[in-house]
Amino acid sequence: MGLAKRIIPCLDVDNGRVVKGVQFVDIRDAGDPIEVAKRYNEQGADEITFLDITATHHNRDTMVDVVEAVASQVFIPLTVGGGIRTVEDIRQMLNAGADKVAINSAAVTNPEFVREAAKKFGSQCIVVAIDAKRVSAEGEAAKWEIFTHGGRKPTGIDAVEWAKKMVDFGAGEILLTSMDRDGTKSGFDLELTRSVSDAVVVPVIASGGVGKLQDLTDGIKIGRADAVLAASIFHFGEHTVQEAKQQMASQDIEVRL
Amino acid sequence: MHRVVVIDYGMGNLRSVSKALETVGGNITVEVTADPAKILAASHVVFPGQGAIGACMSALNQLDLAGVIQTVAAEKPFLGICIGMQLLLTRSDENEGVNGFDIFSGNVRHFDLPVANNGRHLKVPHMGWNEVHQMNSHPLWQNIEQDSRFYFVHSYFAEPENNAVIAATTAYPDSFTSAIAKDNLFAVQFHPEKSHHAGLQLLTNFINWDGQS
Numbered sequence: 001m002g003l004a005k006r007i008i009p010c011l012d013v014d015n016g017r018v019v020k021g022v023q024f025v026d027i028r029d030a031g032d033p034i035e036v037a038k039r040y041n042e043q044g045a046d047e048i049t050f051l052d053i054t055a056t057h058h059n060r061d062t063m064v065d066v067v068e069a070v071a072s073q074v075f076i077p078l079t080v081g082g083g084i085r086t087v088e089d090i091r092q093m094l095n096a097g098a099d100k101v102a103i104n105s106a107a108v109t110n111p112e113f114v115r116e117a118a119k120k121f122g123s124q125c126i127v128v129a130i131d132a133k134r135v136s137a138e139g140e141a142a143k144w145e146i147f148t149h150g151g152r153k154p155t156g157i158d159a160v161e162w163a164k165k166m167v168d169f170g171a172g173e174i175l176l177t178s179m180d181r182d183g184t185k186s187g188f189d190l191e192l193t194r195s196v197s198d199a200v201v202v203p204v205i206a207s208g209g210v211g212k213l214q215d216l217t218d219g220i221k222i223g224r225a226d227a228v229l230a231a232s233i234f235h236f237g238e239h240t241v242q243e244a245k246q247q248m249a250s251q252d253i254e255v256r257l
Numbered sequence: 258m259h260r261v262v263v264i265d266y267g268m269g270n271l272r273s274v275s276k277a278l279e280t281v282g283g284n285i286t287v288e289v290t291a292d293p294a295k296i297l298a299a300s301h302v303v304f305p306g307q308g309a310i311g312a313c314m315s316a317l318n319q320l321d322l323a324g325v326i327q328t329v330a331a332e333k334p335f336l337g338i339c340i341g342m343q344l345l346l347t348r349s350d351e352n353e354g355v356n357g358f359d360i361f362s363g364n365v366r367h368f369d370l371p372v373a374n375n376g377r378h379l380k381v382p383h384m385g386w387n388e389v390h391q392m393n394s395h396p397l398w399q400n401i402e403q404d405s406r407f408y409f410v411h412s413y414f415a416e417p418e419n420n421a422v423i424a425a426t427t428a429y430p431d432s433f434t435s436a437i438a439k440d441n442l443f444a445v446q447f448h449p450e451k452s453h454h455a456g457l458q459l460l461t462n463f464i465n466w467d468g469q470s
Contacts, residue, residue, distance in 0.1 A: 001388050001404070001428070002387060002388070002428045002429060002430055003379075003383065003385050003386070003387045003409075003429060004385055004386045004387065004406060005385075006385050006386070041453065046385065046386055068272075071272060071273055071276060072276045073280075075273070075276075075277050075280070075450060075451060075452070075453055075456060075457060076408070076451055076452075076453055077408060077410075077448075077451050095272065096272070097272045097273050097276070099273070099410075099451065119309070120308075121307075121308055122307055122308030122309055122312075123382065123412070124307065124308070124382055124384070124410045124411065124412075125307070125308075172382055172384070172410075173382075173384065201370065201378065201380060201381055202380055202381070202382065203380045203382070203384050203385070204380075224377075226380055226384070226385070227385070256386040256406045
């Protein structure tokens with residue numbers, strides 16, 4: 001027995017409320033972040049991730065309040081992403097009780113920021129979030145590019161190469177989202193997940209597309225992810241985290257039950 | 258009433274440690290501080306630490322806390338967490354070599370791309386929930402099931418010279434020391450403040466501990 005694979009419910013937060021975008025439009029309300037976080041903690045979530053989905057456009061201090069309130073009651077690791085652009089943003093979130101921050105657009109704009117952040121706070125709390133979209137045509141060798149600003153802005157950067165570079169710069173973990181799959185409930189892009197996971201030494205969290213429990217298992221077994229992240233499958237009570245873990249355990253994946 | 262102090266030297270998320278102690282605490286006060294007088298007056302001392310060990314040691318030296326830590330580590334119930342455990346050893350390989358407090362003889366080493374049974378490399382940092390195998394019946398293990406999972410996040414691990422101080426081991430995939438203990442000292446590589454029920458139980462046990470092992 002050894003290290004367990006992790007299940008991470010993700011709470012997309014907009015103005016202090018949990019929401020889930022389907023392909024980043026058509027948002028449904030799924031509740032109060034503190035109550036949702038407590039519920040997931042009781043269900044056996046291994047970590048919880050909060051993504052401030054509007055922070056790229058507007059600065060919002062409400063996220064700090066949310067993190068403080070959750071961290072006072074929920075004693076499992078918390079990650080915060082969305083609009084993390086400066087050393088001060090990171091310090092504020094860590095002081096509020098976050099264990100890790102996820103850096104996305106700011107890493108693309110200024111890769112040195114990742115290096116600076118890792119040096120200052122340690123790689124263990126620096127997650128680089130990568131939003132990748134498949135750009136190869138059918139029949140071609142698979143290739144993905146990274147996109148920023150909620151998947152709207154192409155960068156021309158190869159996703160696998162970018163992941164390697166970010167680890168060289170000090171990222172302690174990669175949060176990998178398939179923009180093609182996000183919100184579609186058709187499962188992770190397993191080829192993307194596996195390509196990145198095999199290319200880096202740090203843990204990779206698969207994200208984007210979970211529609212059923214088997215998708216989580218596939219992310220670990222076929223995608224070789226170290227952790228799997230999902231939102232809507234848990235938010236609307238379709239499945240509990242516990243059910244997901246039991247399903248994974250029944251297929252010989254080591255989990256914390 | 259117990260006065261628990263969490264040593265604040267600017268490294269890492271101390272809010273979670275103090276909130277977790279307050280949650281399990283009952284009739285105690287919890288203070289996060291760098292004030293030597295308060296640390297010396299505490300009944301229980303928690304020594305956390307995150308990030309790079311070189312930066313941690315520099316911060317301790319800048320705040321002139323090294324002497325205070327050695328004093329309280331010699332006499333009070335003392336709990337080291339993560340880098341707060343690693344700093345109790347003789348030396349760490351991290352940051353081209355950093356000397357610790359040498360309270361436990363031994364070194365802190367990096368995980369060298371561990372290889373799993375299936376031949377694939379395991380990831381570093383060792384991040385997530387792993388089993389902690391208790392090697393003794395220490396008061397801090399009270400009401401914690403053998404092989405309970407705790408949350409880890411680290412790339413370096415302690416290798417004490419004296420096996421008698423090993424309080425727990427964990428497999429990744431080889432066995433490494435995940436907790437050490439002697440006299441009034443207990444130190445863990447994992448994060449009890451982030452380890453849900455098992456972690457909160459360990460913190461409860463620490464608060465109730467009189468420092469006799």
